[in-house]
Amino acid sequence: xxxxDASRHPxxxxxxxxxxxxxxEHPESTVIRDVLSRLGDKWSLLVIGLLHDRSLRFTELQRxxxxxxxxxxxxTLRSLERDGLVSxxxxxxxxxxxxxxxxxxxxxxxxxVLGLVGWAAEHHAEIDAAREAYDGx
Amino acid sequence: xxxxDASRHPxxxxxxxxxxxxxxEHPESTVIRDVLSRLGDKWSLLVIGLLHDRSLRFTELQRxxxxxxxxxxxxTLRSLERDGLVSxxxxxxxxxxxxxxxxxxxxxxxxxVLGLVGWAAEHHAEIDAAREAYDGx
DNA sequence: CAGCATCCACCGGGATACTG
DNA sequence: CAGTATCCCGGTGGATGCTG
Numbered sequence: 001x002x003x004x005d006a007s008r009h010p011x012x013x014x015x016x017x018x019x020x021x022x023x024x025e026h027p028e029s030t031v032i033r034d035v036l037s038r039l040g041d042k043w044s045l046l047v048i049g050l051l052h053d054r055s056l057r058f059t060e061l062q063r064x065x066x067x068x069x070x071x072x073x074x075x076t077l078r079s080l081e082r083d084g085l086v087s088x089x090x091x092x093x094x095x096x097x098x099x100x101x102x103x104x105x106x107x108x109x110x111x112x113v114l115g116l117v118g119w120a121a122e123h124h125a126e127i128d129a130a131r132e133a134y135d136g137x
Numbered sequence: 138x139x140x141x142d143a144s145r146h147p148x149x150x151x152x153x154x155x156x157x158x159x160x161x162e163h164p165e166s167t168v169i170r171d172v173l174s175r176l177g178d179k180w181s182l183l184v185i186g187l188l189h190d191r192s193l194r195f196t197e198l199q200r201x202x203x204x205x206x207x208x209x210x211x212x213t214l215r216s217l218e219r220d221g222l223v224s225x226x227x228x229x230x231x232x233x234x235x236x237x238x239x240x241x242x243x244x245x246x247x248x249x250v251l252g253l254v255g256w257a258a259e260h261h262a263e264i265d266a267a268r269e270a271y272d273g274x
Numbered sequence: 275c276a277g278c279a280t281c282c283a284c285c286g287g288g289a290t291a292c293t294g
Numbered sequence: 295c296a297g298t299a300t301c302c303c304g305g306t307g308g309a310t311g312c313t314g
Contacts, residue, residue, distance in 0.1 A: 035257035084267025115249035120172035130221025
């Protein structure tokens with residue numbers, strides 16, 4: 001397949017690397033794109049982050065996430081719920097109240113995500129410097 | 138990892154968490170979106186993955202990445218180079234030869250990325266199950 | 275308050291052709 | 295072989311208005 005090589009595949013020697021699927025057609029590239037298309041949108045990770053340690057109502061979420069539109073928050077929550085990362089509990093009151101919380105699965109996502117966030121925070125400056133250097137030339 | 142403390146902001150107690158910016162308006166959300174917009178595109182992580190342990194020429198990359206267009210590979214490489222994640226070395230020969238390699242910075246990205254890939258691989262099935270359950274209802 | 279539907283602007287990215 | 299330029303389509307996501 002496309003990413004395989006005679007020697008060793010990047011991503012394949014990691015503790016978490018896909019175990020049995022390595023013989024498939026497009027092993028890691030598929031996985032990478034899967035996760036990216038699932039969480040790589042503009043808001044999903046943000047929502048996961050906010051719901052990590054407390055549950056929140058729709059409006060509270062909207063207030064906390066700067067710049068998200070009503071529509072996108074709904075959409076994001078739907079897809080997260082669909083994927084089992086977030087749970088939705090509606091209370092039949094008036095006015096309606098709906099609580100959103102991260103599921104265990106959703107919470108387990110936090111760790112790897114934090115790794116990435118940490119990397120970004122750590123190397124943020126280097127990247128910016130590289131950019132300026134590049135743009136200067 | 139200490140993600141369970143209910144009193145603290147998600148993402149703020151991580152060893153890698155942005156240090157001084159925690160008091161700012163939207164601390165982590167900015168970082169998350171930064172990293173996402175940088176690497177969240179269709180191909181960047183794939184390229185980083187391939188260049189992780191060896192350098193490759195343009196055409197080799199294209200051959201290994203299934204489905205990438207000539208144009209997008211160029212574009213992706215440019216932006217990775219600009220951000221200091223990939224280095225470009227051209228040899229003034231005929232026909233031209235250009236080698237791409239991951240920089241130390243680029244290589245340091247692999248670890249957190251692998252975490253995410255690992256998570257995806259591990260929980261892939263759960264997500265699919267959740268989806269089917271959701272769609273069924 | 276929560277959620278759905280509609281309309282629309284924008285841009286990511288594919289196909290292709292041309293240059294050094 | 296490596297890179298740039300042009301054209302164009304489709305999806306993402308913002309704004310807004312209507313419902314329970």
